[in-house]
Amino acid sequence: MEPHNWTDIIAENRDVAPGGLWRPRDCLARHRVAIVVPYRDRESHLKVFLRHMHKFLQKQELDYGIYIIDEALPTRFNRAMLMNIGYAEASKQANYSCYIFHDVDLLPEDDRNIYNCPEQPRHMSAAIDKFSYKLPYYGIFGGVSAFKKEHFNLINGFSNKFFGWGGEDDDLYERTRFHKLKLTRYSMKIARYKMIKHNNEPLNRPNPKRMTLLYSGKKRFKTDGLNSLKYQRLDLQKRPLYTWVHVNITE
Numbered sequence: 001m002e003p004h005n006w007t008d009i010i011a012e013n014r015d016v017a018p019g020g021l022w023r024p025r026d027c028l029a030r031h032r033v034a035i036v037v038p039y040r041d042r043e044s045h046l047k048v049f050l051r052h053m054h055k056f057l058q059k060q061e062l063d064y065g066i067y068i069i070d071e072a073l074p075t076r077f078n079r080a081m082l083m084n085i086g087y088a089e090a091s092k093q094a095n096y097s098c099y100i101f102h103d104v105d106l107l108p109e110d111d112r113n114i115y116n117c118p119e120q121p122r123h124m125s126a127a128i129d130k131f132s133y134k135l136p137y138y139g140i141f142g143g144v145s146a147f148k149k150e151h152f153n154l155i156n157g158f159s160n161k162f163f164g165w166g167g168e169d170d171d172l173y174e175r176t177r178f179h180k181l182k183l184t185r186y187s188m189k190i191a192r193y194k195m196i197k198h199n200n201e202p203l204n205r206p207n208p209k210r211m212t213l214l215y216s217g218k219k220r221f222k223t224d225g226l227n228s229l230k231y232q233r234l235d236l237q238k239r240p241l242y243t244w245v246h247v248n249i250t251e
């Protein structure tokens with residue numbers, strides 16, 4: 001992919017309001033959607049992501065905002081906790097009814113992949129090029145997931161305990177199941193994504209405790225999640241194409 005500079009990307013998206021907000025002009029969208037992205041030091045991905053997503057979401061006539069939740073150093077990366085923080089911070093900004101939790105390196109390929117929240121939670125990124133567009137296993141819930149506000153509250157969000165790579169997505173699936181929600185997906189023809197190539201960052205190496213945490217997760221569903229979320233907000237800026245939330249968390 002060719003490199004882009006911020007000036008050009010911003011110029012291509014003049015209709016986007018500060019904070020990365022957009023809504024259709026001539027109709028009232030049925031849902032307000034917050035796109036929550038866990039982030040650290042992936043600027044080249046972020047550029048490609050924003051260039052792709054603003055156009056993609058606008059075609060769907062959605063009322064949306066993009067929230068980039070940027071974890072400060074030196075703590076290990078905690079994707080799940082950043083999702084909870086994104087949920088909390090976006091909720092303070094606007095009355096969203098739908099939350100889409102989105103890796104920065106995934107680009108939806110099909111316009112029929114509608115970014116709303118159906119009656120049951122939806123795993124959006126079922127067919128990824130990196131996995132030859134096949135579902136790696138039934139309960140996979142990583143990548144991109146969509147929850148109605150009430151359902152994300154019901155499951156108490158993600159766990160805050162997964163530092164480093166892995167496990168947090170499977171724990172989310174267990175929470176969803178435990179609360180008798182059904183995981184839904186679009187057909188594999190529609191749920192197609194490209195993953196931008198990357199290596200595993202030193203602060204996001206596979207967490208050796210991930211399986212232990214996963215197997216004991218159930219006893220923490222009620223106490224570990226949105227209701228136990230602790231973080232320090234270092235900054236919040238309404239940048240031209242996204243709301244940037246810089247946060248410090250501790251392990």
Ligand code: UD2
Pocket residue numbers: 037038039040041042077079102103104105106125128140141142143144164165166167168169198199200201203204
């Ligand atoms: C898989 C999952 C992902 C997550 C992860 C395990 C899919 C398609 N993806 O992704 O959702 O469950 O395994 O934790 O199933 N990030 C940064 N900076 C970093 C590290 C991570 O911005 O230094 C963010 C970024 O949004 C990235 C996401 O976290 O896309 C997931 O990390 P990854 O892409 O390194 O992990 P991956 O591809 O194995």
Ligand code: MN
Pocket residue numbers: 103105195198
């Ligand atoms: Mn990835």
